[in-house]
Amino acid sequence: xxxxxxxxxxxxxxxxxxxxxxxxxxxxxxxxxxxxxxxxxxxxxxxxxxxxxxxxxxxxxxxxxxxxxxxxxxxxxxxxxxxxxxxxxxxxxxxxxxxxxxxxxxxxxxxxxxxxxxxxxxxxxxxxxxxxxxxxxxxxxxxxxxxxxxxxxxxxxxxxxxxxxxxxxxxxxxxxxxxxxxxxxxxxxxxxxxxxxxxxxxxxxxxxxxxxxxxxxxxxxxxxxxxxxxxxxxxxxxxxxxxxxxxxxxxxxxxxxxxxxxxxxxxxxxxxxxxxxxxxxxxxxxxxxxxxxxxxxxxxxxxxxxxxxxxxxxxxxxxxxxxxxxxxxxxxxxxxxxxxxxxxx
Numbered sequence: 483x484x485x486x487x488x489x490x491x492x493x494x495x496x497x498x499x500x501x502x503x504x505x506x507x508x509x510x511x512x513x514x515x516x517x518x519x520x521x522x523x524x525x526x527x528x529x530x531x532x533x534x535x536x537x538x539x540x541x542x543x544x545x546x547x548x549x550x551x552x553x554x555x556x557x558x559x560x561x562x563x564x565x566x567x568x569x570x571x572x573x574x575x576x577x578x579x580x581x582x583x584x585x586x587x588x589x590x591x592x593x594x595x596x597x598x599x600x601x602x603x604x605x606x607x608x609x610x611x612x613x614x615x616x617x618x619x620x621x622x623x624x625x626x627x628x629x630x631x632x633x634x635x636x637x638x639x640x641x642x643x644x645x646x647x648x649x650x651x652x653x654x655x656x657x658x659x660x661x662x663x664x665x666x667x668x669x670x671x672x673x674x675x676x677x678x679x680x681x682x683x684x685x686x687x688x689x690x691x692x693x694x695x696x697x698x699x700x701x702x703x704x705x706x707x708x709x710x711x712x713x714x715x716x717x718x719x720x721x722x723x724x725x726x727x728x729x730x731x732x733x734x735x736x737x738x739x740x741x742x743x744x745x746x747x748x749x750x751x752x753x754x755x756x757x758x759x760x761x762x763x764x765x766x767x768x769x770x771x772x773x774x775x776x777x778x779x780x781x782x783x784x785x786x787x788x789x790x791x792x793x794x795x796x797x798x799x800x801x802x803x804x805x806x807x808x809x810x811x812x813x814x815x816x817x818x819x820x821x822x823x824x825x826x827x
Contacts, residue, residue, distance in 0.1 A: 509814070512770040512787040515807070515822035517555040523547075525640050526570045526794055526808050526819040532594050533800035536578035540795070540808060541567040542813045548581060550597070554806060555823035557568075563599045564590055570622065573615035574661055580621050582611035589614070589636055589714065591619060603636050605643050612654035615667060617684055624655040632656065633669060633689060646689055651678075656707055660754070662716035666692075666734055670721070672705045677707035679721060681734045693737040704730065708794075713751045713777060714759030722763060729763050730773070739777045750794050755802030759825065762805055766792025772807055774826065783785035788822050795819075802826060 525543025531538065531553075538551045541564070548561040548570070567581040578600070580594040587610050591601040605611055605681035607680075611623035611634070623635040624644075631654050634645035655669035671677045677698030682689035706724030713720060717771065718731045718740060729743030729752065732803025751764035759777045770785035771793045790809035797806045805824040810817035 483775065512785040515786060515788055515827045517823045518789065518809075518820050519551070519555050519557060520809075521549045521551070521557060521819050521821055522560065523549055523819055525622050525816050526810055526814040527567070528640065529580070529795035529806060529808050530570045530572050531786065531799055531806055532572060532576045532579070536752075536805050537593050537594065538797065538821065539570055539579055540821060541570050542819070548579075549821075549822055553823070555806070555821050556820075559597070561592060561597060564592065568612060569623075571600060571613045571726060573616055576619070580614055580616070580637065582614055582623060585610060587611075591638065601638065603638070603641075603643065603700060605634055605646060609645055613657045613672075615659040617659045617665065617667055620664065620687070621682070622657060622659070623652070624657055625652050626651075630767075630815055633657075634793035635684070635687060637687070639656075642717060644687070648720075656775065657708055658712050658719060659708035660712035660714075660716065660747055660756075662714050662756070663712050663734060664716075665710070666716070668710050668712060668719045668734065670704070670710055672707045673826045674707075675705035675725075677774040679707070679710065679719065679732060679737060681719070681737065682793070693733075695737040698756065707749045709752050711754045711761070715777070719740045720752050720754065720761055722752040724748055729761070731778075742780055743773070743775045744780050744782070745773045746794075749751040750792050751796045751807075753796035753798055753805070755798040755805075756800050758802040760798075762796050762798070762807075764793030764796050764807060766794070770826065771809065772796070772805070774805075784826070786824055790820060793816075793822075 500704040501506045523542030526539045536553045539551045548558045561819040564581045569582040570824035613624045656672040658668040670679040680694040681692040704723035709722045727747040761775045771788040772786040774784040788809045792813040795808035807822040
């Protein structure tokens, strides 16, 4: 039994397919994945890749368990104890998999060597975690909806949980963090227009604002934010937004745009390779499905077309030689996901 703490608008697939297939895309020939395998899940919510043990973890919808696949993309098992997980995050060093368990106000911890649950943390009544990000040894989470949201932090070492009203997001904030940017947490208003993105210094255990974007004024403003990823140099954050029809990179220090990636329209996912910094964008209702970019370079080095309506989750291995992409034939919350493996030369 684990430890329990007591402290406290998208278009339909059919409509989008008709309206958007004629939009311009980067002029790079699209390749296919090295492998593609359907996962035993009813939907998709989150993906992480453990380069230490060569496992890919994918959470689904409803009461789905977490699916486990090898780096060849083949399913090798399930984590039934994480049924209902809505978000996943790996500790630095890949030793622990954290999972937000939907509707329980809890975060579970699984040892990635044994695949056994080792702890269960209660985040406080009404603090149902929706997104996770690891900064140092702390696990940050966002919670709430419809104008009553916040950010909290779990310290697994001290066995403490704290929540803050330092910045209230309309929805549970999309979160991002990276060892490349120690003590920095990035949060954004997901799924609304406009979507504000904000950086925080969390070295003291509380989020201290650094900079905030102003999408109502900036020409690079984001609408319908899906995901965020911190760049490998630790200086910027990359956004995947429904609009504008390109990937945007913002400085963490000032939230000003310092790079544009010509992806095409309707971005739904983004991930940065830890070692070499390659940036991957996923999209829906358009072609290509996946575009890869060198940091700061506006045109893609390669593109890929995957089966299904859209690519809603991306995760890299440590070196940047393999990209894992989750595609679905329809709405991700109610469509069987496929795990695609892309070998990057």
